[in-house]
Amino acid sequence: MCDHNCEKCRENEAEDPKKRKFLAWSVGAINLAVLAGIFTPVAGFIGSPLKKKEQDDWIDVMGEHELGEGETKEVRFKAKVLDGYQTVTREYVVFIKKYPDRVIAFDPACTHLGCRIQYKGDQKKYLCPCHGGVFDEDGKVISGPPPKPLVTHAVKVENGRILVDRRAGSAA
Amino acid sequence: MPREVLSPEEPVVGKHERTDVERLVADRPSLRDWTDLRLGWWGFVRKNLDEPMPAGVGWWQTLGNLLMTLLAFQFVTGLALAMFYSPGTESAYLSVKHINEGHPVGLFVRGLHVWGSTLIVCITVAHVLRVFFWGSYKKPRELTWLVGVLIFNVILGFSFTGYLLPWDQKAYWATTVGTRIAATLPLIGHPLMVLIRGGEEVGALTLTRFYAIHIMVLPAALVAFTGLHLYLVRRHHIAGPVVAQKGPPVKFYPNQLFKDAIVVLLGVGILAWMSLGMPPSLEAIADPTGTDFAPRPEWYFLGMYELLKIMPAGWEIIATAVVPGLVTVGMILVPWLDRAKSRHPAYRQWIMVSGMAVILMIGVMTLKGILETPPPHGHHASATTSSAPPTIARE
Numbered sequence: 001m002c003d004h005n006c007e008k009c010r011e012n013e014a015e016d017p018k019k020r021k022f023l024a025w026s027v028g029a030i031n032l033a034v035l036a037g038i039f040t041p042v043a044g045f046i047g048s049p050l051k052k053k054e055q056d057d058w059i060d061v062m063g064e065h066e067l068g069e070g071e072t073k074e075v076r077f078k079a080k081v082l083d084g085y086q087t088v089t090r091e092y093v094v095f096i097k098k099y100p101d102r103v104i105a106f107d108p109a110c111t112h113l114g115c116r117i118q119y120k121g122d123q124k125k126y127l128c129p130c131h132g133g134v135f136d137e138d139g140k141v142i143s144g145p146p147p148k149p150l151v152t153h154a155v156k157v158e159n160g161r162i163l164v165d166r167r168a169g170s171a172a
Numbered sequence: 173m174p175r176e177v178l179s180p181e182e183p184v185v186g187k188h189e190r191t192d193v194e195r196l197v198a199d200r201p202s203l204r205d206w207t208d209l210r211l212g213w214w215g216f217v218r219k220n221l222d223e224p225m226p227a228g229v230g231w232w233q234t235l236g237n238l239l240m241t242l243l244a245f246q247f248v249t250g251l252a253l254a255m256f257y258s259p260g261t262e263s264a265y266l267s268v269k270h271i272n273e274g275h276p277v278g279l280f281v282r283g284l285h286v287w288g289s290t291l292i293v294c295i296t297v298a299h300v301l302r303v304f305f306w307g308s309y310k311k312p313r314e315l316t317w318l319v320g321v322l323i324f325n326v327i328l329g330f331s332f333t334g335y336l337l338p339w340d341q342k343a344y345w346a347t348t349v350g351t352r353i354a355a356t357l358p359l360i361g362h363p364l365m366v367l368i369r370g371g372e373e374v375g376a377l378t379l380t381r382f383y384a385i386h387i388m389v390l391p392a393a394l395v396a397f398t399g400l401h402l403y404l405v406r407r408h409h410i411a412g413p414v415v416a417q418k419g420p421p422v423k424f425y426p427n428q429l430f431k432d433a434i435v436v437l438l439g440v441g442i443l444a445w446m447s448l449g450m451p452p453s454l455e456a457i458a459d460p461t462g463t464d465f466a467p468r469p470e471w472y473f474l475g476m477y478e479l480l481k482i483m484p485a486g487w488e489i490i491a492t493a494v495v496p497g498l499v500t501v502g503m504i505l506v507p508w509l510d511r512a513k514s515r516h517p518a519y520r521q522w523i524m525v526s527g528m529a530v531i532l533m534i535g536v537m538t539l540k541g542i543l544e545t546p547p548p549h550g551h552h553a554s555a556t557t558s559s560a561p562p563t564i565a566r567e
Contacts, residue, residue: 050367083371084370084375086262086376113353114348115348132481144485147488
C-alpha cells in the first residue's frame, strides 16, 4: 500500500491524463488571454479611424452674384482640417453650378476610383484622365466605367453668399 | 584525412583510443572546434554546401539565390534611406528631396532601392515561371510553391506601400486610386478603405500606416516566409530537370554556387548600372487639388489599370478584385489543379495553356498600359469659366 508520498506515486500523479489535459487547456487559455490582452487594444487603436466622424464645416466660397444661371465654376478654397496628428491648411476644389432654384457643388473625385476630374466648359462635360469616365455638367455618367453620378457637397446660400460643406458627400 | 565533425551528443573523448593530435584538439581545441562544438555551425554549413544537385541543374536554378541577394540589399539600402526619411506630410517630400540632392551617394542608394524593387519583381516572375514550366511544384513540393506565392504577394505589397513614401504627385495619386480599389468591394469596401488610409482621405495617417507596414510588417513576413521557403527547398531538394538526365548528383558547392555567383554579379551589376544611369525621379510635391496630373501606377500594376478602363460601369469589381483574386487563388492552387503525374509540359497541357493565357493577358494589358503614355485626357485641366479659379483662404 502506497503512502501517497513515494516518488513513484508523485510520478504517476504528474503523468495523470486528467491532470495533463487540465494543464494543457490552462496553458491554452492563458496564452489566449495574454494574446487578447495585447491584440485587442492594438486592433482597437489601428481601427480607430473607422469610428471618426467629421463635423460639418461650412465655408464661404463666393458671392451668389458671381455665378450666372446655368454656369459652372471651379472654386478652390482652403480649410484647416485635422489630418491625423496635425492640423493642416488643406486646399479643396469643387465645381459649383447654379440652377434656377438651387446651387450644387460637385466633388472633383471621379466616382470610379477617385482620380481628379477636369471640367471642359466648351463641351459642358467632366472628363476623368484615368480610365476615361465622362460626366455631363449635372454630374450624371455619360460614358466610361464610373458607377455613380458625381458626389456633391451640401450647399447653402445665406445673405447672398454661397457656403459649401467641406465634406464630400455631405449633400447626400 | 576528413575532418571529424564534433557534436555535443557524441563527444570525441572516450569513443576510441585518441591519437596525440586528437588529444591536442580536445584539450586545446581551435576556435573553430570550440565554436563548432557549441553551435554545430560548420556541420550545418557543410550539409548545405554538400546539398546534392540532380544532373542537369544549372543556370535556371540561380534565380532564387539572386532574388535572396537582391532582397537582402533592399534591407541594407532601406535601412540607409530610413535614417534620412521622415514619414510626415510636411517632411516626407523634403526628406526624399534631401536624399536625392543633399548627399552625393544619396541618389545612388535610393536608385538601388527603387530599381532593386523593379528588378526583384522581374526576377520573381522569371523564378515563378521557371518553377511553373518545369512542374517543380509537384508532390512533395506543393507547400514550397504555396509559400513562394505568398512571398510574391509580400513583394507586391512592398511595392505598393513603398510607392507612397516620397509623397510626390505620382505617389499621392497612385495611392489615392490604389486604396480606392478596396472601396469597390461589396459591404466591407468603404470601411476597409478607411482602415487602410487611416481616414477618409489619403493623408498623414496613410503615410505613417504605409511606412509602418513597409518597414515592419512586410519585412517580418518576408523573413518568415523566405526562411520557410528555404527550409522546404532543402528538405525536398531541388527538383531537377523535367526529364531526368544521366549522371550522378553534383554537390551544390562549388559548381552550382559558382553559377549563382556569376548571376548575382550580373544582376547586381545591372542594378548598379540602372541606378547610376537612370536615377529615380521625384516629381512635384503631392497636391490633392491638382487637376493636371494623370495618376499612373508602377508599371507592373499597369495591366490591372488597363483592365479597369475596359470594365463597364458597375463592373469594376471584376478588375479590382475578381480577376486579381482568381489569379492569386489559381496560383496557390496550381499544384492541386495540375493532376498530371508527369512534370513534362507535354503531359500537362491544360495547365500550360491556362498559365500561358494568363501570362499573355497580363503581358498584353501591361504593354497596352506602357504604350498609352500619357493616357487620354492626361493634361490641361482648367475651369473654362474662370481661367484663374479663386482661392478662398479660411482661417
